Amino acid sequence: MTDTDYPPELATAARVKELAMGLWVSAMMMTAVQLRLPDEIDDKPVEAAELAARLDLHPEAVARLLRALAAHGVFAEPAEDRFAHTELSRVLREDHPHSVRYQVLWTVAPWTWRAWPHLEEAVRTGERVFPRLYGKEFFAYLAEDAPRSAEVFNRAMTQSSTFTSAMVAEALDMTGVRVVVDIGGGRGHLLRTVLERYPWLSGVLYDLASVVASADPALRPGGELADRARVVAGSCLDGVPPGDLYILKNLLEWDDERTVTTLRNVAAALRSGGRAVLVQNLVDDSPEPKVTTGMDLLLLLNVGGRKHTRRQLTRLLSEAGLEITDIRPTASSLFVIEVARRAPVAGGA
Numbered sequence: 027m028t029d030t031d032y033p034p035e036l037a038t039a040a041r042v043k044e045l046a047m048g049l050w051v052s053a054m055m056m057t058a059v060q061l062r063l064p065d066e067i068d069d070k071p072v073e074a075a076e077l078a079a080r081l082d083l084h085p086e087a088v089a090r091l092l093r094a095l096a097a098h099g100v101f102a103e104p105a106e107d108r109f110a111h112t113e114l115s116r117v118l119r120e121d122h123p124h125s126v127r128y129q130v131l132w133t134v135a136p137w138t139w140r141a142w143p144h145l146e147e148a149v150r151t152g153e154r155v156f157p158r159l160y161g162k163e164f165f166a167y168l169a170e171d172a173p174r175s176a177e178v179f180n181r182a183m184t185q186s187s188t189f190t191s192a193m194v195a196e197a198l199d200m201t202g203v204r205v206v207v208d209i210g211g212g213r214g215h216l217l218r219t220v221l222e223r224y225p226w227l228s229g230v231l232y233d234l235a236s237v238v239a240s241a242d243p244a245l246r247p248g249g250e251l252a253d254r255a256r257v258v259a260g261s262c263l264d265g266v267p268p269g270d271l272y273i274l275k276n277l278l279e280w281d282d283e284r285t286v287t288t289l290r291n292v293a294a295a296l297r298s299g300g301r302a303v304l305v306q307n308l309v310d311d312s313p314e315p316k317v318t319t320g321m322d323l324l325l326l327l328n329v330g331g332r333k334h335t336r337r338q339l340t341r342l343l344s345e346a347g348l349e350i351t352d353i354r355p356t357a358s359s360l361f362v363i364e365v366a367r368r369a370p371v372a373g374g375a
C-alpha cells in the first residue's frame with residue numbers, strides 16, 4: 027500500500043498521534059545525543075551491534091532507538107540493523123560546523139521534563155511555574171544549583187550564535203559608534219564577531235557574573251581582542267554600562283515587568299545620546315513559527331516571559347519611553363530592531 031492509498035481518516039489519526047508523541051521523540055533525540063551515537067557514525071553505514079560494542083550498549087536496543095529516529099528522518103537504515111547519517115542526524119555530531127548538539131540538549135534539559143507537565147497551571151494563571159517547582163528564579167537556579175544545565179545553556183547560546191552572529195554583525199549600522207555594549211551577551215560570540223568585523227570599535231560584554239566568568243577568551247585580559255574589549259559582570263535590571271550602541275539580542279524574553287525595567291535602564295543610558303538595537307525574532311513574522319511559538323510557551327513556564335509580536339514590543343518600549351525607528355530582517359530568523367528615545371509630543375507637558 028502506498029501513502030496515497032492509506033485511508034485518509036487513518037492518516038489523520040496517525041498524524042495527530044505523531045504530534046502527541048512529541049515527548050517520545052524528545053526522549054529519543056536526547057538519548058541518542060547523550061550517548062553520542064551521532065558522533066560514532068561517520069560517512070559509511072554502521073552495524074548497530076558495532077555501535078553497541080563501542081559504546082557498551084545493548085545491540086538490539088540501539089537498533090530500535092536508531093530505527094525509531096530514522097522514522098523521523100534522523101538517521102537512515104539502508105539495510106536491516108545498519109545505520110547511516112541523514113542531513114538531520116549529521117548536525118547532531120559535536121564536530122559538525124553547524125552542530126545543534128547543545129541546542130538539542132538544552133531543549134530537553136532535565137528541568138524541562140519537570141516544567142512542561144505544569145503547562146496547564148501556567149495557562150490558567152499566565153504565571154511562571156519555575157519558582158514554585160525549584161524554590162528560586164530560573165537564572166539563579168542555573169547559576170547556583172545546575173552547573174551542567176548552565177553549561178549546556180551557555181554552549182547552546184554560543185552554538186546558535188555561530189549561525190547568526192555574522193549575519194547580525196552585517197546588519198548592524200555602526201555609523202558614529204565607538205563603544206558597543208552587548209547586554210545579556212552570554213559568553214560573547216556576537217561581541218567578538220562585531221569587534222572583528224568593525225576594527226575601530228570597542229566593546230563591552232555585559233552579563234551575569236556566573237556567565238561572564240567563562241567569557242570568550244579572546245575578550246578577556248590577554249586575549250586577542252582584549253585591548254578593545256571589556257567584560258563586565260552585572261544585572262541589566264540594575265543598570266547598564268555606558269556606550270554608544272546597546273545590543274539586546276534575545277534578552278527581552280522574560281515577564282513584562284523585567285522587560286520594561288531593562289528598557290528603562292537602556293532609555294536612561296540613551297539620555298546622553300546613543301542608540302539601541304533589539305536583535306530577536308517576532309512571533310508574527312517568524313520563518314520558524316513552530317520553534318518561536320514553542321519557545322514562547324517555554325518562556326512562560328520558566329521566566330514568565332514571552333516571544334513578542336511587533337505590537338506587544340511597541341507597547342513595552344513605549345512604557346519605557348522608547349520607540350521603534352526601524353526594523354530590518356537579517357539573513358536569519360532574527361530582526362534588527364532599531365530603538366530610540368521617544369520624541370516628546372509637540373505641545374505636551
Ligand SMILES: C[S@@+](CC[C@H](N)C(=O)[O-])C[C@H]1O[C@@H](n2cnc3c(N)ncnc32)[C@H](O)[C@@H]1O
Pocket residue numbers: 165183184187209210211212213232233234237260261262263274275276277279
Ligand atoms: C537567551 S540568552 C541570550 C544570550 C545572547 N544574547 C545570545 O543571543 O546568544 C539570555 C542571556 O541573558 C542573560 N541574563 C539573564 N538575566 C540577566 C540580567 N539580569 N542581566 C544581564 N544578563 C542577564 C543570561 O545569562 C543569558 O546570557
